[in-house]
Amino acid sequence: MLTTNDIIKEGHPTLRRVADDVVLPPTLEDIATLDMMLEYLQNSQNPEISMQHDLRPGIGLAAPQINISKKMIAIHARDESGNLHSYKLLNPRIVSHSVERSYLTTGEGCLSVDREVPGLVPRYARVTVKAVNTEGEEVKLRLKGLIAIVFQHEIDHLNGVMFYDHIDQNNPFQPIEGAIPIE
Ligand SMILES: O=C(O)C[C@@H](Cc1ccccc1)[C@H](O)SCc1ccccc1
Ligand code: NI
Numbered sequence: 001m002l003t004t005n006d007i008i009k010e011g012h013p014t015l016r017r018v019a020d021d022v023v024l025p026p027t028l029e030d031i032a033t034l035d036m037m038l039e040y041l042q043n044s045q046n047p048e049i050s051m052q053h054d055l056r057p058g059i060g061l062a063a064p065q066i067n068i069s070k071k072m073i074a075i076h077a078r079d080e081s082g083n084l085h086s087y088k089l090l091n092p093r094i095v096s097h098s099v100e101r102s103y104l105t106t107g108e109g110c111l112s113v114d115r116e117v118p119g120l121v122p123r124y125a126r127v128t129v130k131a132v133n134t135e136g137e138e139v140k141l142r143l144k145g146l147i148a149i150v151f152q153h154e155i156d157h158l159n160g161v162m163f164y165d166h167i168d169q170n171n172p173f174q175p176i177e178g179a180i181p182i183e
Contacts, residue, residue, distance in 0.1 A: 002040040004056045007111050008067050015112055016160040019062075019069045022090045024132060031134050034072055034088040037061045041076035058111050060150045062157030065112050073154040077147060080182075085147050089139070092131035092155055097124035102180040104149060108163040117164040119172025123149045125180050146182055 008014060022030055044055040059077035063070045075087045102125040107118055126144045129151055133139050143151055153163055168174045 001043065001053070002036050002066065003053050004111070006040075007056075007061075007065050010110075010113050010162065012067070012112075014064050014067050014069055015157070015162065017064065017069050018160050019064050019071045019158045022070050022072060022132075024090070025136050026090055026132075026134065030070070030072065030090070031088075033063060033066075033068060033070075034074055034090075034134060037063065037066070037072070037074035038076060038086065038088050041074055045076065056111055060154040061111065062154045064157050064160075071158045073151075073158070075147070075150055075154065077150050079147050080145050087131075087141075088134050089131035090134070092129050092151070092158070094124075094127050094152070094155060095130045095140075096128040098126040100125040100178065100180065101176055102145070102149065102182055103176055104146070105181045105183055108149075108153060110153075110163055112157075113162070113164070117167065119164070119167035120174070120176055121163050121166045122176045122179060123152045123166075127151060129155070149182065 041058050041061055043049040044057045060075045063072040071091045073089050073092055078084050101122050103120045103122055108121045127148050129141045131139050
């Protein structure tokens with residue numbers, strides 16, 4: 001099983017690389033990697049397992065964070081209505097997005113960043129994501145709210161972008177014009 005020690009931290013060059021497209025169909029190794037990434041998220045959200053293995057809780061994970069520079073992400077998160085969104089995706093990309101923006105009022109963190117980086121992270125309020133699932137099927141997801149933010153955070157990792165790259169360094173809590181705050 002993956003543990004927090006398997007997650008590379010800021011400063012590691014892989015986090016600043018643009019990851020490679022996964023050649024389709026995915027290999028058994030690609031699928032096993034995605035299974036382990038999702039398992040990490042599930043374990044990190046389980047009080048007993050996360051305590052036992054000292055896992056930092058996560059709701060999303062991108063393959064570059066475990067030093068695999070491939071366009072693969074796992075998401076395991078509940079939305080504002082409590083619905084579970086659990087995905088293992090290959091080659092995810094944002095194909096369209098709203099002009100309207102949103103942000104987490106708490107700011108964002110990152111499993112690859114062992115420090116607080118205060119500030120608002122502007123995100124698109126709504127995104128349409130196309131990707132391939134582990135069965136090789138094209139999926140098209142229309143997302144909003146917290147789940148849209150998680151997807152943008154993870155897809156950023158595939159392009160070498162860290163959440164704090166979006167923070168206004170001159171005024172980290174500068175209100176984001178017309179943006180939807182997400183608690
Ligand atoms: O480092 C990662 O990519 C995983 C992040 C994803 C994330 C952070 C902030 C906002 C959206 C997504 C981790 O899940 S950070 C830990 C966490 C746990 C629960 C809720 C929010 C963030
Ligand atoms: Ni992150």
